[in-house]
Amino acid sequence: MKKNIKLNMSRRIRRTPYTNKVEQCGVSDFTVVNHMLLPKGYKNSIEEDYWHLRSHVQIWDVSCQRQVQVSGPDAFKLVQKITPRSIKDMKIGKCFYIPIIDENAGMINDPVLLKLDEDMFWISIADSDILLWAKGIALGSNFNVKIIEPDVYPLAIQGPKAESLMTSIFGEEIKKIRFFNFKIFNFLGTKQIIARSGYSKQDGFEIYLKGFEMGEKLWDVIFNAGKEYNISPGCPNLIDRVEAGLLSYGNDFTKENNPFECNLEKYCNGNSIHDFIGKDALRKIHSEGIKQKIKGIIFDGDPCKPTGKALPVFVNKNVKIGQVTSGVYSPRLKKNVGLSMILKDYWDEGQKLQVETSDGNMRNGIVTSLPFSE
Amino acid sequence: MKKNIKLNMSRRIRRTPYTNKVEQCGVSDFTVVNHMLLPKGYKNSIEEDYWHLRSHVQIWDVSCQRQVQVSGPDAFKLVQKITPRSIKDMKIGKCFYIPIIDENAGMINDPVLLKLDEDMFWISIADSDILLWAKGIALGSNFNVKIIEPDVYPLAIQGPKAESLMTSIFGEEIKKIRFFNFKIFNFLGTKQIIARSGYSKQDGFEIYLKGFEMGEKLWDVIFNAGKEYNISPGCPNLIDRVEAGLLSYGNDFTKENNPFECNLEKYCNGNSIHDFIGKDALRKIHSEGIKQKIKGIIFDGDPCKPTGKALPVFVNKNVKIGQVTSGVYSPRLKKNVGLSMILKDYWDEGQKLQVETSDGNMRNGIVTSLPFSE
Numbered sequence: 001m002k003k004n005i006k007l008n009m010s011r012r013i014r015r016t017p018y019t020n021k022v023e024q025c026g027v028s029d030f031t032v033v034n035h036m037l038l039p040k041g042y043k044n045s046i047e048e049d050y051w052h053l054r055s056h057v058q059i060w061d062v063s064c065q066r067q068v069q070v071s072g073p074d075a076f077k078l079v080q081k082i083t084p085r086s087i088k089d090m091k092i093g094k095c096f097y098i099p100i101i102d103e104n105a106g107m108i109n110d111p112v113l114l115k116l117d118e119d120m121f122w123i124s125i126a127d128s129d130i131l132l133w134a135k136g137i138a139l140g141s142n143f144n145v146k147i148i149e150p151d152v153y154p155l156a157i158q159g160p161k162a163e164s165l166m167t168s169i170f171g172e173e174i175k176k177i178r179f180f181n182f183k184i185f186n187f188l189g190t191k192q193i194i195a196r197s198g199y200s201k202q203d204g205f206e207i208y209l210k211g212f213e214m215g216e217k218l219w220d221v222i223f224n225a226g227k228e229y230n231i232s233p234g235c236p237n238l239i240d241r242v243e244a245g246l247l248s249y250g251n252d253f254t255k256e257n258n259p260f261e262c263n264l265e266k267y268c269n270g271n272s273i274h275d276f277i278g279k280d281a282l283r284k285i286h287s288e289g290i291k292q293k294i295k296g297i298i299f300d301g302d303p304c305k306p307t308g309k310a311l312p313v314f315v316n317k318n319v320k321i322g323q324v325t326s327g328v329y330s331p332r333l334k335k336n337v338g339l340s341m342i343l344k345d346y347w348d349e350g351q352k353l354q355v356e357t358s359d360g361n362m363r364n365g366i367v368t369s370l371p372f373s374e
Numbered sequence: 375m376k377k378n379i380k381l382n383m384s385r386r387i388r389r390t391p392y393t394n395k396v397e398q399c400g401v402s403d404f405t406v407v408n409h410m411l412l413p414k415g416y417k418n419s420i421e422e423d424y425w426h427l428r429s430h431v432q433i434w435d436v437s438c439q440r441q442v443q444v445s446g447p448d449a450f451k452l453v454q455k456i457t458p459r460s461i462k463d464m465k466i467g468k469c470f471y472i473p474i475i476d477e478n479a480g481m482i483n484d485p486v487l488l489k490l491d492e493d494m495f496w497i498s499i500a501d502s503d504i505l506l507w508a509k510g511i512a513l514g515s516n517f518n519v520k521i522i523e524p525d526v527y528p529l530a531i532q533g534p535k536a537e538s539l540m541t542s543i544f545g546e547e548i549k550k551i552r553f554f555n556f557k558i559f560n561f562l563g564t565k566q567i568i569a570r571s572g573y574s575k576q577d578g579f580e581i582y583l584k585g586f587e588m589g590e591k592l593w594d595v596i597f598n599a600g601k602e603y604n605i606s607p608g609c610p611n612l613i614d615r616v617e618a619g620l621l622s623y624g625n626d627f628t629k630e631n632n633p634f635e636c637n638l639e640k641y642c643n644g645n646s647i648h649d650f651i652g653k654d655a656l657r658k659i660h661s662e663g664i665k666q667k668i669k670g671i672i673f674d675g676d677p678c679k680p681t682g683k684a685l686p687v688f689v690n691k692n693v694k695i696g697q698v699t700s701g702v703y704s705p706r707l708k709k710n711v712g713l714s715m716i717l718k719d720y721w722d723e724g725q726k727l728q729v730e731t732s733d734g735n736m737r738n739g740i741v742t743s744l745p746f747s748e
Contacts, residue, residue: 011699
């Protein structure tokens with residue numbers, strides 16, 4: 001009894017500078033992230049979009065990656081307090097993927113941090129109000145910082161032809177941006193931050209457009225220049241994301257999970273260096289060991305359609321050992337693949353298991369490493 | 375070029391204990407509040423639902439009104455710190471509508487506060503992560519509190535027959551609950567909080583169901599007993615809400631607005647009593663006066679369909695004086711009505727103006743008081 005459910009629009013679900021353009025391109029699906037529209041599908045199937053993304057270039061409205069701008073004398077101190085990753089040696093122009101955890105070491109976001117200046121950071125967030133978290137801590141701690149949501153709306157250009165397209169607009173300097181770095185470029189007389197980054201495993205860039213009113217101009221310039229490169233409107237692609245092992249906050253992990261369960265040990269390197277919220281809890285978890293972890297699962301059967309629900313995972317068809325949190329059929333691997341939270345006794349690669357899909361069938365599968373192999 | 379946009383489902387957009395039931399009832403529209411599904415339409419039109427709500431009884435899945443549970447020795451102190459409304463004289467069993475503001479006196483939520491015990495509160499929130507705000511402040515201030523999102527999912531029973539229906543299930547004691555009070559009732563061996571409250575101007579109750587696994591049982595018991603009262607699945611109704619002048623956070627006001635602009639002066643009575651975040655800013659605004667305020671607007675022309683966008687409001691067809699933030703056609707008043715943020719020089723009742731609807735037409739209208747008169 002599957003049917004299409006409409007999204008009820010209201011001012012609370014904020015439109016972006018690109019929403020008019022996205023609608024003109026025939027968007028068919030939205031989701032909501034940070035109280036803002038995120039396009040999730042156009043005219044083509046997710047498989048068609050997947051193959052296109054791997055071959056050409058796409059333009060994605062990812063304005064919902066809201067920025068939390070932290071500035072002022074205590075900006076460094078505040079940012080360092082909210083993440084277990086050390087930012088001591090972070091240089092201006094760098095992007096850092098950082099876990100943000102609460103006092104129990106539960107994950108409350110996994111943003112990308114941009115260092116704009118010695119006393120100015122942007123936290124480019126996943127779906128939770130880190131603006132309120134950061135402000136609450138700053139107010140409680142009497143930090144001398146200013147924290148706002150700036151007038152900034154990221155637009156992602158993703159795919160193997162992204163570099164050529166971006167070079168045709170912004171010049172050769174684009175090629176010098178290394179992965180997870182940003183530089184500042186001129187656009188119609190404004191200064192704009194462009195990072196080499198994006199929520200796909202293809203190459204790409206994110207333009208952190210400053211100025212809502214510039215949005216349609218930026219979209220048009222890229223879209224028109226992109227025709228030569230077979231540009232298409234797109235969005236984060238579930239197949240590409242799962243294959244790449246890119247995690248999604250709220251889907252693959254929640255505040256019930258700690259960073260070690262999410263394979264983020266390497267971003268908890270501040271444990272012996274600085275103080276941060278959740279440090280005691282994180283140390284305790286580290287010494288006691290974790291009970292579950294995100295692994296890959298490959299499983300058989302008909303192509304698994306995204307259902308919006310986690311799929312339970314069993315051994316011997318009745319012992320529950322975890323769940324597939326993001327599952328989809330990979331047309332390239334010709335198997336169903338899933339990011340999955342799996343209990344310790346069963347997380348070794350090669351472990352046989354069964355996945356219960358939403359039609360009630362049990363599919364045979366095995367545990368794999370991440371990302372899924374080529 | 376209006377078309378229906380699908381909501382892309384994922385685990386991040388959380389299902390509720392009632393979502394299966396809501397789907398079985400033929401839900402057609404959802405929105406997302408607090409990272410959770412909120413039904414926004416079934417088979418009938420918004421006008422049909424409006425007339426039904428005024429005559430019979432409806433069952434609403436409002437689980438998205440998430441609870442922020444604050445408990446411990448400093449619970450009172452923390453709650454008092456985050457609202458300008460004095461809770462000094464609040465008794466156990468009471469519900470208080472409270473503004474929550476930031477350090478600039480910008481509104482960040484307008485929840486209902488429930489006092490469960492001297493050291494235990496629930497904050498029943500609108501759409502922003504007050505869990506993170508409250509925890510951030512508590513951590514920064516070293517308050518001795520525990521703050522969690524409990525396993526609680528409000529279900530609203532609204533309409534003139536709500537009392538009869540609820541009495542048939544929970545007994546005569548239901549009738550003794552006064553507006554914005556709650557009592558504890560037995561349900562299949564569990565203790566459940568039931569308040570006389572709800573997001574409509576009809577009479578009604580909200581059951582703060584504790585225990586996800588009890589959700590479908592509760593729904594079935596109410597739905598079956600409700601057949602005698604012509605029960606229907608429903609949701610907050612835009613026509614009823616606008617007529618009643620009930621505000622919606624994110625729609626009618628945002629963090630750019632202060633409580634005075636939202637007509638919430640009477641909930642800022644702690645100004646001379648206690649300290650709270652935003653007190654200095656609120657005092658300054660109070661002494662300088664506000665520049666705009668939420669008023670009613672009645673305007674002519676064809677029935678105005680909800681568009682998801684604010685509608686600009688003008689005088690002399692070119693001087694912008696504000697915007698309709700929630701507008702809809704009232705089939706009872708036979709006029710379009712709108713909650714509107716209007717500049718000071720133009721907010722007097724009877725002020726003539728023009729509303730620009732999404733078809734580009736200018737409709738004549740006037741400023742009115744709130745709620746809209748009978």
